[in-house]
Amino acid sequence: MITTQGLEKSYKDVKALRGLSFEAKDGEITGLLGPNGAGKTTCLRSIYGLIHADQGTAMVDQIDASQKPLEVRRRIGIFPDKFGLQERLTAREHIAYFAALHGLHGKTGAEAVQKVIDDLGMQDIADRKTAGFSQGQRMKVALGQAIVHQPQNLILDEPSRGLDVMSTRILRELLYSLREQGRCILFSSHVMQEVAALCDRVVIMVAGQVVAEGTPQELCERTGQSSFEEAFVQLIGTEEGIML
Numbered sequence: 001m002i003t004t005q006g007l008e009k010s011y012k013d014v015k016a017l018r019g020l021s022f023e024a025k026d027g028e029i030t031g032l033l034g035p036n037g038a039g040k041t042t043c044l045r046s047i048y049g050l051i052h053a054d055q056g057t058a059m060v061d062q063i064d065a066s067q068k069p070l071e072v073r074r075r076i077g078i079f080p081d082k083f084g085l086q087e088r089l090t091a092r093e094h095i096a097y098f099a100a101l102h103g104l105h106g107k108t109g110a111e112a113v114q115k116v117i118d119d120l121g122m123q124d125i126a127d128r129k130t131a132g133f134s135q136g137q138r139m140k141v142a143l144g145q146a147i148v149h150q151p152q153n154l155i156l157d158e159p160s161r162g163l164d165v166m167s168t169r170i171l172r173e174l175l176y177s178l179r180e181q182g183r184c185i186l187f188s189s190h191v192m193q194e195v196a197a198l199c200d201r202v203v204i205m206v207a208g209q210v211v212a213e214g215t216p217q218e219l220c221e222r223t224g225q226s227s228f229e230e231a232f233v234q235l236i237g238t239e240e241g242i243m244l
């Protein structure tokens, strides 16, 4: 579970976060939706302990990210937006490297890697060098690296940016299965359709603050709109910086 309470962060005279409070629950996919510059990346970085908020707290499984960043990082998997793979290494070696970074060595490490390979259905590609991998296969390797230490929480910053249709579908199925396992999945996006299709709950943020949150259906009902797109435009007051 991830919660932020009153997060504030300024970069010189730019106020990126202005008292941001929201919750992403276990067993749910929560989408952080907002236009460019809304503060989504700053929020995710505060949760991961990469930046210190000026005020407020980011908690992961009830642990304060600014006070115990290492403990928090053990509980989070980060899905990168670029899959930088070494072509000479196999998929298994890529994932084993991340297992080792998390202190999983020897038999424990090998078992952790095998579990991820099985969970992600990667048996057929596990021992191939990654040179020539399709985008979907590369994405699975990246996700394997993110979850090899079995984190309770998964964070994705703009996950489908640049993904082809097939890879987007694979990612969606993988996220659904992680949700089934009771994990907390938080992702940021400015692509409305993606959020509406994928998320159980949506947190809409503008200029560093939450302006609305709820299920896509609740947000439609609250605004009296039949489409999430119209509801969203009404809630944030503009269409700028948002992709359909």
Ligand SMILES: Nc1ncnc2c1ncn2[C@@H]1O[C@H](COP(=O)(O)OP(=O)(O)OP(=O)(O)O)[C@@H](O)[C@H]1O
Pocket: 011, 014, 015, 016, 034, 035, 036, 037, 038, 039, 040, 041, 042, 043, 190
């Ligand atoms: N390192 C930095 N130095 C100065 N200003 C920054 C820095 N990082 C972010 N900002 C500013 O803080 C605000 C929020 O940026 P942030 O990247 O968190 O937003 P975002 O919602 O992730 O945007 P996008 O969808 O474009 O990635 C923006 O005005 C941005 O220019």
